[in-house]
Amino acid sequence: MKKGLMILWIIVSLAYGETVYERNCVPCHQKLPTSLQQMFKNYLLVYSSERFVKAGIKHYLKHPARSISQMSKLFLDTYGTKAPTTLSDEELDEAIDIYWEKFKVFDKLK
Amino acid sequence: MVLAAIALLSLYYYESQRKLMLSDKRATMAQYAYVQVKRLKVLHYFFPERTTYPRDPSFTSAIYDIEYNKIFSLNKREEHNFDDEISIKDGYIHFVKGLDTYYLGTRYLVIEIPEDKTWMVKTWKQIALYGGVAFVLFMLLGLYLAKLFLRPMRDSIILLDRFIKDTTHELNTPLSAILANIETMDKAVMVEKNRKKLERIDIAARTVSTLYKDLTYLTLEQEKENEDEPIDVGRLISDRVEYFEVLARSKQIVFTLKIDAVTVVMDRRKLTRLIDNLISNAIKYNKRQGSIEIVLNEKKLSVRDTGIGIAEEKIPLMFDRYLRFNSSEGGFGVGLSIVKKIIDEYGLKVNVDSKEGEGTTITIYWKGTE
Numbered sequence: 001m002k003k004g005l006m007i008l009w010i011i012v013s014l015a016y017g018e019t020v021y022e023r024n025c026v027p028c029h030q031k032l033p034t035s036l037q038q039m040f041k042n043y044l045l046v047y048s049s050e051r052f053v054k055a056g057i058k059h060y061l062k063h064p065a066r067s068i069s070q071m072s073k074l075f076l077d078t079y080g081t082k083a084p085t086t087l088s089d090e091e092l093d094e095a096i097d098i099y100w101e102k103f104k105v106f107d108k109l110k
Numbered sequence: 111m112v113l114a115a116i117a118l119l120s121l122y123y124y125e126s127q128r129k130l131m132l133s134d135k136r137a138t139m140a141q142y143a144y145v146q147v148k149r150l151k152v153l154h155y156f157f158p159e160r161t162t163y164p165r166d167p168s169f170t171s172a173i174y175d176i177e178y179n180k181i182f183s184l185n186k187r188e189e190h191n192f193d194d195e196i197s198i199k200d201g202y203i204h205f206v207k208g209l210d211t212y213y214l215g216t217r218y219l220v221i222e223i224p225e226d227k228t229w230m231v232k233t234w235k236q237i238a239l240y241g242g243v244a245f246v247l248f249m250l251l252g253l254y255l256a257k258l259f260l261r262p263m264r265d266s267i268i269l270l271d272r273f274i275k276d277t278t279h280e281l282n283t284p285l286s287a288i289l290a291n292i293e294t295m296d297k298a299v300m301v302e303k304n305r306k307k308l309e310r311i312d313i314a315a316r317t318v319s320t321l322y323k324d325l326t327y328l329t330l331e332q333e334k335e336n337e338d339e340p341i342d343v344g345r346l347i348s349d350r351v352e353y354f355e356v357l358a359r360s361k362q363i364v365f366t367l368k369i370d371a372v373t374v375v376m377d378r379r380k381l382t383r384l385i386d387n388l389i390s391n392a393i394k395y396n397k398r399q400g401s402i403e404i405v406l407n408e409k410k411l412s413v414r415d416t417g418i419g420i421a422e423e424k425i426p427l428m429f430d431r432y433l434r435f436n437s438s439e440g441g442f443g444v445g446l447s448i449v450k451k452i453i454d455e456y457g458l459k460v461n462v463d464s465k466e467g468e469g470t471t472i473t474i475y476w477k478g479t480e
Contacts, residue, residue, distance in 0.1 A: 037158070041154060041157065041214075044212060044213075044214060045154070045211055045212050046212065047212070047215075048175045048176035048212040048216070048217045049175040049176045049177040049179060049215065050175075050179075051177065052176060052177075053215070103158075105157065105181055105182075105214045105215055106179075106181060108158060108161050109161055109162075109163045109181070109182040109214075110161055
């Protein structure tokens with residue numbers, strides 16, 4: 001129920017205005033050569049399920065480190081790791097939920 | 111025992127064939143899985159530009175994430191056991207391949223093919239063939255061993271049987287001589303004391319004679335061909351009553367005869383044995399100064415005594431051979447078993463009505479009248 005309301009809210013936010021994801025994630029990633037879609041697939045390769053992918057992203061955003069980054073050595077040498085997030089847990093969860101919904105594989109294969 | 115052993119071996123053989131088939135399929139399906147993983151890898155790198163799940167005419171497949179959530183499936187059967195690498199259910203074989211690199215989030219790839227049942231048909235045919243041959247061989251071996259072990263026992267039985275036959279035959283001559291001489295003796299001129307002694311000899315000889323006839327019937331005559339003929343049953347009963355009169359008199363037993371003219375078609379020797387045994391038992395188990403009522407009509411022949419009777423629960427057993435309920439009386443316990451054999455042979459029905467301490471009525475119903 002809670003999850004359903006969250007998804008509904010995300011969809012509404014996407015339709016009617018900027019979301020926490022668009023405000024805090026997209027602007028910086030637009031400048032990088034690796035797309036958010038590609039990064040998402042890197043997470044999928046390692047974490048597999050929704051719960052584990054979200055947990056992996058959240059942990060990295062809060063405690064970024066080369067050792068747990070999903071990006072290549074070349075990328076890290078060029079762009080380094082990001083600064084730890086300043087978003088609250090709620091905002092972070094919301095942004096990651098939007099990210100998941102946007103790029104998830106479920107229901108997209110045919 | 112033999113069947114259980116064959117069933118157990120068949121089960122073991124079936125299981126081993128099943129495992130062999132699965133092992134064979136495992137190798138094939140592992141190859142399918144390898145190919146499908148490569149295709150998933152390609153799809154992963156081209157996703158979301160390409161979203162068509164890779165298909166193969168040889169198999170179908172499904173992909174699941176690390177928490178067993180279905181990502182996509184083309185399989186007919188959705189239920190999987192992820193713990194077993196290969197399994198069969200509902201006519202499909204599933205092969206579960208665990209991925210180390212989770213392309214599109216895939217942790218488990220499940221390859222599905224329809225179960226090819228030709229191995230099962232072939233196995234059942236082999237089980238039926240070899241099981242049948244084994245069964246016959248076991249039976250022949252069992253028969254041979256049984257014969258081997260039973261030979262000494264069978265030899266003893268044959269020896270005993272021959273001895274009884276010979277002895278029975280040898281009994282006939284002296285017994286006939288005794289009875290014939292008693293018949294010819296003039297009892298009127300005898301003193302009372304000698305006449306009573308002669309009567310006792312007569313009773314003893316007739317008792318032995320009845321026993322002799324029963325044994326002869328069992329050992330020699332029952333296998334003879336029946337010589338069926340119309341018999342005046344009333345007359346036969348009167349003759350036999352007269353024969354047993356001396357025995358009955360010794361216990362002061364009185365006969366009451368209610369005899370109609372009845373003719374039946376039977377072997378005379380057998381009908382005589384039947385009547386003799388009914389009367390002989392009625393005398394043997396009667397009390398002193400008792401009575402025997404014999405009723406003969408178109409429907410039945412019944413012999414009622416006023417003897418010791420028999421408990422209701424023992425009635426079904428009274429026709430068993432060598433079974434005697436009262437050891438105080440002589441005999442081998444073969445009389446009523448002979449009666450039963452004869453009535454069964456001629457398809458007659460018998461009814462026993464008895465009350466302990468009051469007496470027994472045995473009724474034979476002629477065929478078609480019961």
